[in-house]
């Protein structure tokens with residue numbers, strides 16, 4: 001992991017797509033040492049913003065900086081050594097075995113001797129070791145999501161940006177991945193993650209940013225942002241904070257290897 005300090009910051013980012021404003025003056029900082037949750041309803045602009053933050057799409061106005069320098073000025077290779085991005089859904093995987101797909105996460109590092117250990121660790125952390133010889137095209141949706149997360153983690157970048165990484169996961173794997181994100185943050189990594197599971201967002205994120213129609217509608221601690229009023233205004237739902245709800249809370253045993 002890089003010893004560099006500082007943050008990944010978006011400042012006053014705006015973007016129009018198809019003649020519509022999709023992001024409107026969005027500013028936020030992804031800080032090392034914390035899990036930042038990006039929440040908001042469908043179409044709020046979360047995925048679009050993540051791509052801007054990862055340097056994969058240029059905003060119309062505003063800028064993204066990494067440790068004080070313009071992200072757009074970094075070469076793709078240098079950027080990839082700093083920021084790993086896990087896209088939503090991931091699309092159709094290429095026709096290759098799982099271990100080869102995860103290895104792609106190390107491409108920016110050439111023949112670095114650390115590649116082997118980084119790949120092995122990422123597969124252990126995501127419970128994908130038992131899938132290593134399977135064709136990626138034959139995985140279930142949740143299995144593929146964990147393999148794509150392993151590919152992103154294998155790069156061991158200071159910044160991880162993940163778009164709905166637990167959307168397809170069963171409760172045990174979702175808990176395991178969120179716990180892993182917290183553990184990585186405690187080791188100094190910056191994790192920025194889009195979530196629709198508000199229970200897990202409230203429990204595992206150090207900070208959340210609530211997006212609504214391309215604008216920031218709230219930012220701060222989960223309790224401070226996810227108020228009844230905000231849930232009503234932004235999500236159009238009344239929430240109940242119910243004891244006795246079935247909330248998967250702790251793993252009974254590891255899922256497929258070390259968790």
Ligand SMILES: Nc1ncnc2c1ncn2[C@@H]1O[C@H](COP(=O)(O)OP(=O)(O)OP(=O)(O)O)[C@@H](O)[C@H]1O
Pocket residue numbers: 017018022040041042043044045046047048049
């Ligand atoms: N290439 C595009 N051209 C036109 N509109 C687009 C394009 N890409 C995204 N949009 C629109 O921008 C808005 C934000 O899309 P985005 O995928 O960022 O939302 P999201 O918050 O990630 O939603 P979800 O929770 O459904 O994944 C949506 O209304 C979407 O239809």
